Amino acid sequence: MSNDMSNDDLEPKEPPQSPPSPAPAPAVAAGRREERAPGWERDVLEKLAMFTVREQRARRRWGVFFKIAALLLILYAVWAGFNYTMNDSETVGAHTALIDLNGTIEADGRGSASVVISALDKAFAATDSVGVILRINSPGGSPVQAGMIYDEIMRLRKQYPAKPLYVVVEEMCASGGYYVASAADKIYVNKASIVGSIGVLMDGFGFTGLMDKLGIERRLLTAGENKGFLDPFSPESQSQKDYAKQMLSDIHHQFIDAVRAGRGTRLKETPEMFSGLFWTGARAVELGLADGYGTVDSVARDVLKQEDIVDYTQTEGLPERVLKKFGVAMGSGVAKAMVSAGGIQLR
Numbered sequence: 001m002s003n004d005m006s007n008d009d010l011e012p013k014e015p016p017q018s019p020p021s022p023a024p025a026p027a028v029a030a031g032r033r034e035e036r037a038p039g040w041e042r043d044v045l046e047k048l049a050m051f052t053v054r055e056q057r058a059r060r061r062w063g064v065f066f067k068i069a070a071l072l073l074i075l076y077a078v079w080a081g082f083n084y085t086m087n088d089s090e091t092v093g094a095h096t097a098l099i100d101l102n103g104t105i106e107a108d109g110r111g112s113a114s115v116v117i118s119a120l121d122k123a124f125a126a127t128d129s130v131g132v133i134l135r136i137n138s139p140g141g142s143p144v145q146a147g148m149i150y151d152e153i154m155r156l157r158k159q160y161p162a163k164p165l166y167v168v169v170e171e172m173c174a175s176g177g178y179y180v181a182s183a184a185d186k187i188y189v190n191k192a193s194i195v196g197s198i199g200v201l202m203d204g205f206g207f208t209g210l211m212d213k214l215g216i217e218r219r220l221l222t223a224g225e226n227k228g229f230l231d232p233f234s235p236e237s238q239s240q241k242d243y244a245k246q247m248l249s250d251i252h253h254q255f256i257d258a259v260r261a262g263r264g265t266r267l268k269e270t271p272e273m274f275s276g277l278f279w280t281g282a283r284a285v286e287l288g289l290a291d292g293y294g295t296v297d298s299v300a301r302d303v304l305k306q307e308d309i310v311d312y313t314q315t316e317g318l319p320e321r322v323l324k325k326f327g328v329a330m331g332s333g334v335a336k337a338m339v340s341a342g343g344i345q346l347r
Helices: 040-083 113-125 143-159 176-181 208-214 238-266 281-287 296-303 318-325 330-342
Strands: 095-102 129-138 165-174 186-189 194-196 278-280 309-311
Touching (some): 095 113, 095 296, 113 129, 113 143, 129 176, 129 296, 143 238, 165 176, 165 296, 176 238, 194 281
Parallel strands (some): 095 309, 129 165, 165 194
Antiparallel strands (some): 194 278
């Protein structure tokens, strides 16, 4: 046994220390999250879906609102445009007044006497207008309406002797259109314009032969032997035919007298002048039915010496158009019946 033992070997050794135990877990009562109930994903999706639906509904409502607002603004702009007329007190400086007579001359149209006369009165009364141009493109129409416009032009020419009225013809100035034009100081045309047709007509149809073939009987009861005057479903009466021709002749002579009074010595009358024939603008100048060639711009520039043009044409407002469209004028039945059976026309 060896005695070579060191002092170190004789000293007592400490027992080996055990590894440190893990720190105790923190308390879970306060910090731990509550566990989610089952089905929470579905609840979230439902809430998102409802939110999306509400947003879409709101967008649609606002979209409809803005569309309606835009439509109302457009309708208001259209209504304001149709109803705008120049105020009598409105001044625009020296200018040429322009009025359009376009289409058939009839009581319910743009070429009615009430519409045209209103524009004529305002154009002549305007202190800054140096003259009036009436631009006509019309095949004719009612002798009554044309006569009313003619008379008003003649009256205004006397009331405003320093303010001339010139007619400028575009495509056509025939029959009732020429009746109106003959009241002007001068008439300007295009070489190819259609001018004239100084005559009166009454047209219609007779169905008695067809009714006989089809076995249709006309049952018309009247009080007064001429109450069914020129009824298209009754045999033609010679006495009624003669009366109608006399009436047409009377109106024709009124037309001729108006043309002669308006044109005066400028007319170079021929046997055909008042027969209902019409001529080109070039031939109309030769016959004295027109005074020369011109347009609205050329007459304003070269004759009236005022190139600034202000349009005084009157237009029906939107409410009036709607009312007429639906036939609010209850007293028009007789007139319409007469027209359908053969009304008197300057055409």
